[in-house]
Amino acid sequence: MSIKYTIDVFGGADKLRAWPKFLRSTVTQFVTNVKERQRVARKHLIPYIKARLQEESDGFIEKPPVDSLQWVMDAAPNSGERDPERLMFRLLHLNVAAVHTTSVTYLNAMLDLAFHTEIHEELRTEIDSAVQEHGWSGRALSQMRKLDSFLTESQRLSPLASSQLTRAVIQDFTFSDGTTVPKGSYVLAPMYAMYLDNNIYQDASTFDAFRFSKLREQPGHENRHQFVTTSPTHINFGHGKHACPGRFFAAQEIKLLLAHALKEYDIRLEDPTTLPEGSWFDRSRKPNQTARVLFRRR
Secondary structure (H helix, E strand, O other): HHHHHHHHHHHHHHHHOOOHHHHHHHHHHHOOHHHHHHHHHHHHHHHHHHHHHHHHOOOOOOOOOOHHHHHHHHHHHOOHHHHHHHHHHHHHHHHHHHHHHHHHHHHHHHHHHHHHHHHHHHHHHHHHHHHHHHHOOOOHHEEEEHHHHHHHHHHHHOOOOOOEEEEEOOEEOOOOOOOOOOOEEEEEEEEEHHHHHOOOOOOOOOOOOOOOHOOOOOOOOOOOOOOOOOOOOOOOOOOHHHEEEEEHHHHHHHHHHHHEEEHEEEEEEEEOOOOOOOEEEEEHHHHHOOOEEEEOOO
16 A cells, blocks of 8 residues: 555656646546555554554553654644644655665665676675674664775665755746846755766766775764765755754664665676666656666575
8 A cells, every 4th residue: 555655646747737827626537546555554553553552641651652653753742733634644654755766776886786786796795794793783783884885886876866955936036146036936955966966976877885984984974975965966865954863763674674675695797797777757756666686595
């Protein structure tokens, strides 16, 4: 349900853009499946949410569960915000934000990993050392600097979109150079163009798996240039106060998957001579849908 809802939300948004704004609320039921997905969500989630709220109200919960429902319940500022319908939509919205971003980033990284087999042993050495010292833990993952660098480089050259930081202009505004943006327009940062700019990244079009781990070796840069780091030149997760709050969890999740895959399997592309190219639709980039990756247990 979560995956189908996420697909329908984004697919439906693309379809609705072709219609005038005053017709969108009418045609949405005919051109998207979002309403049907919400109906299914109500059937399955509302009874569960009501039961959890009742258990909490009756004092039957000694130790709150560690799950996303409890998170949105705890974050609700007042009883009105704890309406089961509101909580249901917040759970759905969490999935919309998390499902496709994590899976696409992981798939892009796996394709890069399968193509760049020359880095596998160096990554495995780092992973083995970290796990031996700290076990499979967050601390161990934080010690995997080269794996973090590889993931950051993969995301740089295979981003989710060509631009980021999209903002609506709510009133006419004129910049110091005389450029005027009218109310109702949108401004954004050309993220992919920045990532391919040699003035920002040395040999920007070249995949350098350990580009960022080498930068972190510089004095004072030990905690910079990470996958979760945001800056004016690294905006996959946004920047400033509206940067993605879930990026830390996503980083742990993806690194854990990659580390496990490397420890357990030899990985390569069926065609090792060519990195499968992704495809672009509007501003979004999709991973290659036909590439074949071969796994052999080590």
